[in-house]
Amino acid sequence: MKQGLTGVLLAVIWCWGQPAVADALMQSQAVKASTIVQYYIDEKGVRVELEIGAESVEGFRNLLPDTVYQQFGYGDTPLAERLQTFFGEDLAIFAQGAALAGILAEIGPSRRVLRDPINGTPLPIQDEAPDVVRATLIYPFEQQPLPSELMFTAPRGPDIGFVVYHRGVAVNDYRYLAPGYVLKLDWDDPWYSSFTTRNLARQYSAPMSGFIYVENFEVRKEIIVRPKDLQRWVELGLNGRDSIPVEMQAGIKQKAGEFLARHQPVTIDGVAVEGILDSVNFLERTLTSSRVIDPPEPLSLDAAIIGAIFVYPRDGLPQTVVMDWDLWDERIQLIPVSAVDQAGPLPSFLEPDWRVLEWTNFLKNPLVPTLHVVEAPVATWRLMLDRLMPLLAALAVVAILWLLINLRGRRSLALPTGLSALLIGASVAAAQLGGSNQPEQERARAIVGDLLHNIYRAFDYREESDIYDKLERSVSGELLTDIFLETKRSLVLTNQGGAAAKVKDVALDSVEVKPGDAPDSFTVEAGWTVHGSVGHWGHIHQRSNRYLAELTVVVDGQQWKLQAMNVLQEERL
Numbered sequence: 224m225k226q227g228l229t230g231v232l233l234a235v236i237w238c239w240g241q242p243a244v245a246d247a248l249m250q251s252q253a254v255k256a257s258t259i260v261q262y263y264i265d266e267k268g269v270r271v272e273l274e275i276g277a278e279s280v281e282g283f284r285n286l287l288p289d290t291v292y293q294q295f296g297y298g299d300t301p302l303a304e305r306l307q308t309f310f311g312e313d314l315a316i317f318a319q320g321a322a323l324a325g326i327l328a329e330i331g332p333s334r335r336v337l338r339d340p341i342n343g344t345p346l347p348i349q350d351e352a353p354d355v356v357r358a359t360l361i362y363p364f365e366q367q368p369l370p371s372e373l374m375f376t377a378p379r380g381p382d383i384g385f386v387v388y389h390r391g392v393a394v395n396d397y398r399y400l401a402p403g404y405v406l407k408l409d410w411d412d413p414w415y416s417s418f419t420t421r422n423l424a425r426q427y428s429a430p431m432s433g434f435i436y437v438e439n440f441e442v443r444k445e446i447i448v449r450p451k452d453l454q455r456w457v458e459l460g461l462n463g464r465d466s467i468p469v470e471m472q473a474g475i476k477q478k479a480g481e482f483l484a485r486h487q488p489v490t491i492d493g494v495a496v497e498g499i500l501d502s503v504n505f506l507e508r509t510l511t512s513s514r515v516i517d518p519p520e521p522l523s524l525d526a527a528i529i530g531a532i533f534v535y536p537r538d539g540l541p542q543t544v545v546m547d548w549d550l551w552d553e554r555i556q557l558i559p560v561s562a563v564d565q566a567g568p569l570p571s572f573l574e575p576d577w578r579v580l581e582w583t584n585f586l587k588n589p590l591v592p593t594l595h596v597v598e599a600p601v602a603t604w605r606l607m608l609d610r611l612m613p614l615l616a617a618l619a620v621v622a623i624l625w626l627l628i629n630l631r632g633r634r635s636l637a638l639p640t641g642l643s644a645l646l647i648g649a650s651v652a653a654a655q656l657g658g659s660n661q662p663e664q665e666r667a668r669a670i671v672g673d674l675l676h677n678i679y680r681a682f683d684y685r686e687e688s689d690i691y692d693k694l695e696r697s698v699s700g701e702l703l704t705d706i707f708l709e710t711k712r713s714l715v716l717t718n719q720g721g722a723a724a725k726v727k728d729v730a731l732d733s734v735e736v737k738p739g740d741a742p743d744s745f746t747v748e749a750g751w752t753v754h755g756s757v758g759h760w761g762h763i764h765q766r767s768n769r770y771l772a773e774l775t776v777v778v779d780g781q782q783w784k785l786q787a788m789n790v791l792q793e794e795r796l
Contacts, residue, residue, distance in 0.1 A: 259335075259336075266369060268361060309325070310324065312376065324362070326361040329358060374404065375406070431446070439683060444532070466524055488546070489533075503529060598781070677696060727754050731750075744778065
């Protein structure tokens with residue numbers, strides 16, 4: 224090569240009249256390779272989307288315009304001739320032993336799409352994306368029948384990351400492209416299209432999967448299925464369709480929920496139990512997460528996925544939970560499953576001869592929700608009585624002495640002295656009674672910490688009545704409903720169909736006691752961070768929120784309770 228790689232790319236961009244931006248540092252993951260190739264296969268042929276980075280320009284030189292090609296000393300071969308070499312050798316696709324004819328549909332300067340290094344989805348922030356050469360190539364299928372397999376080649380040089388989609392279904396997660404990869408195409412159901420190289424697969428290749436979550440107050444069963452597969456057991460109205468329109472989705476979800484309620488039976492501690500259908504949703508799945516598709520949108524039949532959740536309420540942790548998988552046919556022969564508890568997930572696979580997922584309670588020190596008792600100071604009237612008792616006793620002694628002296632007819636200074644003592648004691652008592660019951664800094668911090676602990680632990684319970692009952696121990700008056708609604712909102716994962724995170728930890732960051740005169744209350748400005756998680760669709764979703772708020776704490780009965788909250792700042796981490 225006649226010039227540096229970065230110089231080549233900058234020159235290409237200059238020739239198209241675009242400004243240059245410094246290239247970003249490349250990492251080793253396939254999704255961050257210098258060049259990204261995305262193959263889209265359908266009945267018409269293969270469309271290829273290219274992002275050519277600086278390090279790969281030389282390997283793709285046969286795509287460059289004649290002026291750029293000549294400028295960098297590659298020769299005088301015209302583009303039309305070079306394209307024959309490119310489509311026949313450089314980035315060739317072979318079907319039935321012959322290279323498909325290719326068309327350069329578009330080429331020009333652009334910006335790289337910054338992608339998640341795990342799943343390859345575009346990142347929400349695309350700032351500082353480096354310049355690339357973007358090209359669109361078309362490899363039409365000109366003969367019938369459609370090819371049953373394709374073989375790929377790749378230009379020599381730097382690593383190339385690639386992914387293949389067959390009729391909208393991802394065949395593989397992002398991997399490095401190498402010559403000789405063979406893709407077998409299933410035109411009846413692209414879900415089952417696959418590479419002959421075993422490591423070229425996607426994470427979610429199974430059409431069905433199941434999960435059991437064991438928590439303190441519920442066992443949860445989650446089943447993920449494709450409507451296209453479910454159609455083999457229950458009529459969903461999908462025969463002859465390529466897509467699922469929005470207007471059909473509610474009916475499909477209802478039928479799927481009713482069907483699945485009769486399958487994958489669950490026993491808890493040896494007793495067969497009926498689950499409560501909590502929700503049914505269409506899902507979009509990636510390597511790292513799943514999300515509920517809301518609002519609804521038209522879906523490809525081949526790629527559409529349904530997730531159903533069944534709940535089994537409990538009073539505590541069971542000892543055993545068993546799920547029996549009972550849906551099998553010639554294509555459903557391997558089911559990824561996982562049993563999840565406080566220690567984490569335990570993944571495995573079920574087969575027709577090994578069809579039972581069993582969870583046993585081996586937790587040595589399970590976390591059980593507990594509430595702290597936040598003792599309040601002694602009630603004011605009781606405090607007054609306790610402080611007056613010594614004074615009253617002294618007064619009684621002085622009175623008795625005065626009477627004895629006067630009965631003997633003697634004059635004495637006992638009465639004035641006793642009265643003086645009485646007055647002094649009364650003054651001291653009055654001064655004490657007029658003081659405040661406000662706690663010192665450390666005690667206030669402990670009170671606030673215990674109250675926040677109780678508030679979030681209340682949401683470990685499933686039933687709203689139980690949550691309210693536990694909140695009432697730590698929250699006073701009209702704030703109770705506000706706390707319930709606001710805390711519930713903060714824990715909900717909206718893209719998971721309303722699933723709520725379970726709080727794992729509440730960290731009290733700061734507590735500053737504010738001046739106040741009320742004897743049975745105090746106000747603080749407190750900062751705290753809440754860490755929670757929820758197991759859902761086979762993933763552990765994390766949620767962390769940070770708060771800064773002004774809190775008013777009062778004596779209610781025999782306990783300190785939160786009476787008012789003014790949130791000054793809320794930040795989702």
